[in-house]
Amino acid sequence: MDDLYREIIIERYKNPSHRGRLDPHDIQFADNNPLCGDHIEITLRTAADGTIEDARFEGHGCAISQASADLLLDSVIGKPLEDVKRLNKQDVLDLLGIELGPVRLKCALLSLKVLKAGAYGLGEASDELVE
Amino acid sequence: MSLDLNNIRKDFPALQRETAAGVPLVYLDSTATSQKPLAVIEAMNYFYRHSNANIHRGVHTLAEEATALYEGAREKVAAFINAPSARQVIYTRNTTESINLVAHTWARANLKAGERILLTEMEHHSNLVPWQILQAERGVELDFIPVTEDGLLDLNAYKTLLARTPKLVAFTQMSNVLGTINPAAEMIRLAHQAGAITLVDGAQSVPHFRVDVQALDADFLAFSAHKMCGPTGVGVLYGKEDLLESMPPFLGGGDMIKEVKLRSFKPNSLPYKFEAGTPAIAEAVGLGAAVDYLTEVGMDRIAAHEREITEYALERLEEIPGVKLFGPSADKKGGVAAFTLEGVHPHDVAQILDRDGIAVRAGHHCAQPLHEKFGIPATSRASFYLYNTKAEVDLLVNGIYKVKELFG
Numbered sequence: 001m002d003d004l005y006r007e008i009i010i011e012r013y014k015n016p017s018h019r020g021r022l023d024p025h026d027i028q029f030a031d032n033n034p035l036c037g038d039h040i041e042i043t044l045r046t047a048a049d050g051t052i053e054d055a056r057f058e059g060h061g062c063a064i065s066q067a068s069a070d071l072l073l074d075s076v077i078g079k080p081l082e083d084v085k086r087l088n089k090q091d092v093l094d095l096l097g098i099e100l101g102p103v104r105l106k107c108a109l110l111s112l113k114v115l116k117a118g119a120y121g122l123g124e125a126s127d128e129l130v131e
Numbered sequence: 132m133s134l135d136l137n138n139i140r141k142d143f144p145a146l147q148r149e150t151a152a153g154v155p156l157v158y159l160d161s162t163a164t165s166q167k168p169l170a171v172i173e174a175m176n177y178f179y180r181h182s183n184a185n186i187h188r189g190v191h192t193l194a195e196e197a198t199a200l201y202e203g204a205r206e207k208v209a210a211f212i213n214a215p216s217a218r219q220v221i222y223t224r225n226t227t228e229s230i231n232l233v234a235h236t237w238a239r240a241n242l243k244a245g246e247r248i249l250l251t252e253m254e255h256h257s258n259l260v261p262w263q264i265l266q267a268e269r270g271v272e273l274d275f276i277p278v279t280e281d282g283l284l285d286l287n288a289y290k291t292l293l294a295r296t297p298k299l300v301a302f303t304q305m306s307n308v309l310g311t312i313n314p315a316a317e318m319i320r321l322a323h324q325a326g327a328i329t330l331v332d333g334a335q336s337v338p339h340f341r342v343d344v345q346a347l348d349a350d351f352l353a354f355s356a357h358k359m360c361g362p363t364g365v366g367v368l369y370g371k372e373d374l375l376e377s378m379p380p381f382l383g384g385g386d387m388i389k390e391v392k393l394r395s396f397k398p399n400s401l402p403y404k405f406e407a408g409t410p411a412i413a414e415a416v417g418l419g420a421a422v423d424y425l426t427e428v429g430m431d432r433i434a435a436h437e438r439e440i441t442e443y444a445l446e447r448l449e450e451i452p453g454v455k456l457f458g459p460s461a462d463k464k465g466g467v468a469a470f471t472l473e474g475v476h477p478h479d480v481a482q483i484l485d486r487d488g489i490a491v492r493a494g495h496h497c498a499q500p501l502h503e504k505f506g507i508p509a510t511s512r513a514s515f516y517l518y519n520t521k522a523e524v525d526l527l528v529n530g531i532y533k534v535k536e537l538f539g
């Protein structure tokens with residue numbers, strides 16, 4: 001059995017816990033992966049003390065991109081928004097529990113890129129955010 | 132007589148390999164690039180071991196040998212597409228460069244703002260973007276022959292669009308996604324009646340069935356060696372002689388000149404006028420060997436074999452619940468099966484198939500507008516060539532069932 005399609009990834013892909021759109025929200029950001037057409041939008045609401053009260057994602061794409069978005073939001077809800085800025089590639093790989101080649105890595109990191117661009121209030125997401 | 136698949140497969144070293152221990156390669160991605168027979172690999176190897184030299188101008192033994200091999204390959208290519216003369220066979224890097232050459236030279240010399248180019252909705256990006264660049268630069272107008280729901284060009288709409296008197300009609304002879312084989316001869320006849328020049332993208336047709344530029348009456352034909360058993364790095368632009376003669380040169384530099392002064396030059400004669408700098412010599416030699424190989428197997432037999440495989444593949448794929456195929460029925464298409472599987476992204480399909488050694492491609496296959504037309508971001512695509520077998524189709528089908536199970 002192949003690591004890439006671990007049960008948790010298929011399960012999250014099919015039955016995500018954080019799919020949807022938050023309205024109202026404090027932060028909204030979307031981006032896509034032009035190579036594959038993967039698309040992720042994240043909406044997020046923060047409390048007065050700066051913790052992430054709730055977050056949702058919408059999008060379409062491969063199991064890796066969608067499952068990693070769900071797992072990522074799982075891991076940041078209830079945490080300070082500031083913490084998001086320190087997340088990197090390895091954190092996402094740890095959540096997924098797999099190794100990835102360069103092509104699929106882009107799928108896995110799309111949600112982190114979107115989340116960080118939103119947290120920083122950037123106009124455009126850049127790959128440097130997830131290096 | 133049908134192909135002897137056992138022997139043909141033996142000709143291709145890469146087809147003998149495994150992708151992991153005990154997992155033989157099932158190569159279903161020839162539309163992207165074909166595998167190479169030993170004859171091609173050896174021809175290039177021999178060239179580098181034995182005859183390597185720069186071509187033309189040299190008088191020493193190796194230079195003469197290299198030139199003869201390079202020009203000999205041009206003669207072979209000319210015969211392969213039934214070009215009246217090898218002067219009309221211009222080496223480029225690939226189909227993309229061939230089309231760009233026409234856009235840079237013929238089109239810039241002949242098209243004015245407001246004049247029209249007629250394309251189709253099923254074009255590869257390489258037959259879209261060069262014209263979009265020209266549109267932005269020159270203000271030429273682009274029209275598109277629509278694709279019907281079953282993946283055919285709407286020929287009635289084509290006739291209507293011809294009434295806008297385009298200067299150029301540029302279209303693919305076979306779609307790399309839908310597999311559709313377009314009625315090129317008829318389309319060219321209609322284009323000529325309307326006073327247009329024609330460019331045929333032969334990237335998928337020339338490798339798979341007999342293409343005769345004189346029977347087609349094509350003005351330009353573009354194709355790539357790497358999709359027809361040859362190496363990467365070399366492609367061809369065929370053109371009618373009067374057109375090529377009238378066109379300004381493409382890139383400037385060595386080889387494409389007859390004479391150079393400090394402030395001026397005289398372009399060389401055909402085909403050298405369009406071949407600036409040291410070309411891909413070994414690759415051209417490899418292309419010549421590929422043409423020999425395909426000719427020896429027989430293009431008609433290759434086409435018949437692919438038809439049989441494609442019919443079988445479409446039939447088997449259609450049986451799988453959740454599989455949706457794109458493109459026309461097997462009698463109207465070449466060896467391409469693009470599909471989606473309900474609930475599973477094409478990349479996941481391709482990646483899971485890869486575990487069983489099955490190589491298919493996933494994405495928009497450089498035809499994003501076509502995918503948008505069908506309302507999907509991507510497809511998985513299996514494609515077939517002379518070396519593919521029905522047993523491989525069965526492995527693909529079993530693989531797809533495994534994907535369904537995993538995501539079930």
Ligand SMILES: Cc1ncc(COP(=O)(O)O)c(C=O)c1O
Binds near residue numbers: 162226334
């Ligand atoms: C129909 C068609 N046209 C053009 C091309 C471009 O070929 P190349 O990348 O060799 O220039 C391709 C290759 O995928 C193709 O399938």
